[in-house]
Amino acid sequence: MMHLAVDLGTSFTKIYLAGSGIVLAEPSCLLLAAGTGRVLAVGSEAQSLLAGSRELLTVVRPVLEGEIADEEAAAAMLSHFLRKVGIPPRRGHGMEALLSVHCGASDESLARFRRVAEKSGIGIARFAEAPMLAAFGQGLEPDDERPVFAAEIGGGSTNIAALSARGIRQGVGLTLGSENLDAGIIAAVSEKLGVRLRRQEAARLKETVGSLYTGDNASLAVAGYAGERPCTVTVPAADIAAPVRLFADRLVQYIRLVLQKLPQEEASFMLARGIRLSGGGARLTGLADYFSAALGTRAQLSDRPQYAVIAGAGRAIENADILRLVCLEE
Numbered sequence: 001m002m003h004l005a006v007d008l009g010t011s012f013t014k015i016y017l018a019g020s021g022i023v024l025a026e027p028s029c030l031l032l033a034a035g036t037g038r039v040l041a042v043g044s045e046a047q048s049l050l051a052g053s054r055e056l057l058t059v060v061r062p063v064l065e066g067e068i069a070d071e072e073a074a075a076a077m078l079s080h081f082l083r084k085v086g087i088p089p090r091r092g093h094g095m096e097a098l099l100s101v102h103c104g105a106s107d108e109s110l111a112r113f114r115r116v117a118e119k120s121g122i123g124i125a126r127f128a129e130a131p132m133l134a135a136f137g138q139g140l141e142p143d144d145e146r147p148v149f150a151a152e153i154g155g156g157s158t159n160i161a162a163l164s165a166r167g168i169r170q171g172v173g174l175t176l177g178s179e180n181l182d183a184g185i186i187a188a189v190s191e192k193l194g195v196r197l198r199r200q201e202a203a204r205l206k207e208t209v210g211s212l213y214t215g216d217n218a219s220l221a222v223a224g225y226a227g228e229r230p231c232t233v234t235v236p237a238a239d240i241a242a243p244v245r246l247f248a249d250r251l252v253q254y255i256r257l258v259l260q261k262l263p264q265e266e267a268s269f270m271l272a273r274g275i276r277l278s279g280g281g282a283r284l285t286g287l288a289d290y291f292s293a294a295l296g297t298r299a300q301l302s303d304r305p306q307y308a309v310i311a312g313a314g315r316a317i318e319n320a321d322i323l324r325l326v327c328l329e330e
């Protein structure tokens, strides 16, 4: 049996231990001392240190757009997280892990994930594509042959696929995620209010007042810079409505593209059955209703959207039938 499942996300890393469930979900980042490059903190600790610090610190985010961008940093981060959940490096060598990768991941991409796993003390790494895992995480059964349409919207990537328990029929892995919306929000606030927001503040704004419901008009005070001067600015939802809408429209376009690749009959079946949304980015207020209206179908948000992939990976390591169905051939 496999021992653990790992979802190295652009924004958050999640770990599932067989027999225990989801044991970790922390920001995928490290804090280094500027100059020496010594690792000062990892994950949640790195994020809270950064928020309260005026020292010169370098933040490293080893996963970008769903891909390993910095192998050394990714391995340092994963080793730290594994120790934190009670897996010291020396115990790791016989350890088997299932890793989530994006839809259509290349051999080079898998090789990078494998090297990071090895450097972190994982003995054997196997891979499964995120949309399959998200579907099993939302209750798909291994003997269910009916097609499902899944959109998993993460921080740095989105995976859209028509699939069944037998595998993916049509799918795409996009380098478009909820963090792209953060960048759009930063640009909009800078243009409208003359204030440059930090990335985390833009994300907070998106998560609290970002909405696709016209007429929703909450506002939030966030911290930023006017020139070099730190300041606080109250941003109404209306001021970020344009990038929010643009983000949703781009996703709708890609969902349509995947539907168009299916035989007509299958696409109609999918639309009649509805689409399932997961990933942290799918939590954007009003997104499911917006998709439903734009696509003429029922879009349903998963229960714990950010944990759909790791929950599916967890089910797979505890159920040999599911594992066989999701594991990529190598």
Ligand SMILES: Nc1ncnc2c1ncn2[C@@H]1O[C@H](COP(=O)(O)OP(=O)(O)OP(=O)(O)O)[C@@H](O)[C@H]1O
Binding pocket: 008, 009, 010, 011, 012, 013, 063, 065, 066, 067, 153, 154, 155, 156, 157, 158, 177, 178, 179, 203, 206, 207, 208, 210, 279, 280, 281, 282, 283, 284, 285, 305, 306
């Ligand atoms: N309520 C919310 N509204 C909008 N976005 C949200 C909300 N809650 C979380 N998010 C966003 O979800 C993203 C994180 O989601 P998730 O953990 O699924 O990504 P990830 O797995 O790290 O990334 P990826 O799968 O792309 O590598 C962040 O960008 C975060 O801002």
Ligand SMILES: [Mg+2]
Binding pocket: 007, 009, 010, 154, 155, 279, 309
């Ligand atoms: Mg993810």
